[in-house]
Amino acid sequence: MRSLLILWICVWLHGCATPQLQTASNITRIPELMPDSAIMQDGYELPLSVWQPQGEPGSIVLALHGFNDYRNAFAAPGNYLSDHGVLLIAYDQRGFGETAQRGIWPGDKQLADDVVTLSRLLCEKYPRQPLYLLGVSMGGAVAINASQDSNCVKGIILVAPAVWGWQSMPWWQGSLLRSMAHISPGLSLTGEGLDIVPSDNIEMLRALGRDPLVIKETRVDAIYGLTDLMAAASRDGASLDGAVLLLYGAHDEIIPPDPTCELLASLPGGRDRRWRAVLYPEGYHMLLRDLQAAAVYRDILAWLDNPAARLPSGMEVSLQSPRLQALCGSGFSAPTTDR
Secondary structure: OHHHHHHHHHHHHOOOOOOOOOOOOOOOOOOEEOOOEEEOOOOOEEEEEEEOOOOOOOEEEEEEOOOOOOHHHHHHHHHHHHHOOEEEEEEOOOOOOOOOOOOOOOOHHHHHHHHHHHHHHHHHHOOOOOEEEEEEOHHHHHHHHHOOOOOOEEEEEEEOOOOOOHHHOOHHHHHHHHHHHHHOOOOEEOOOOOOOOOOOOHHHHHHHHHOOOOOOOEEHHHHHHHHHHHHHHHHHHHHOOOEEEEEEEOOOOOOOHHHHHHHHHHOOOOOOOOEEEEEEOOOOOOOOOOOOHHHHHHHHHHHHHOOOOOOOOOOEEOOOOHHHHHHHOOOOOOOOOOO
């Protein structure tokens, strides 16, 4: 009890430690899109991969990976979409993959600013094609936060978006994370023993375990920063204005149903159908790499071709859908006001 009291006094005074952010650069330059990287305004280099279709692309997709992952997460969907005339570009977000200061949280504003810069560069390079964002988990949260300033983006695809912020966590869980982030921000956690299944694709999960570019040990202050990001995305989701496709797996054990349902319940109503949601009964968190990922690719392609088209999987849900009600529970209520 004495140790616990000291811990709480230390956190209350904020005198023990401070969550670390990436060191800022004093460089100022014109952002530039290179063949295999993008240079940001502060000189930071973001490695990128491009899946180029034959001939002129019908649309452009800028893909944002999840927490501790990197651009290779989009290899399979990139190949599929490029075979069907879509150009997909994925990059390593700051602190992940092959970027500088790997493992150190860059700050949610910086992550969003990079999306805005890259979106502008792509719209300038491909002025005749519509640009869409594809955000997976953490990448979905970044896409939501960046959408207010990405004026040339035509729509957003959110795959299991990370919206599990402070407001959705049990009080004890949030308090523990805040305490650890201010007492031992550099402490690394592995997640071993949590008994969480992110996908039914076991071979893929084993390959990720062998991939040196996938972060295996996470700093506590990075998790703290991620939670801030998710909280902001949860708040900003209701103000999204444009075509949005939200994809979620019924077996997702990473982002619980409750915060996802809260996001859906906060959406503006209306008859324009710009918001669409798909609930995959056999899907897990890693929908783009699950065993049934092909069904997800087909839905994404159909939506890119026509955001109002019928989706091939047949798994779309409305806000009043019994399947969505069953996932979200009896307390779920959909908005009723029109946009």
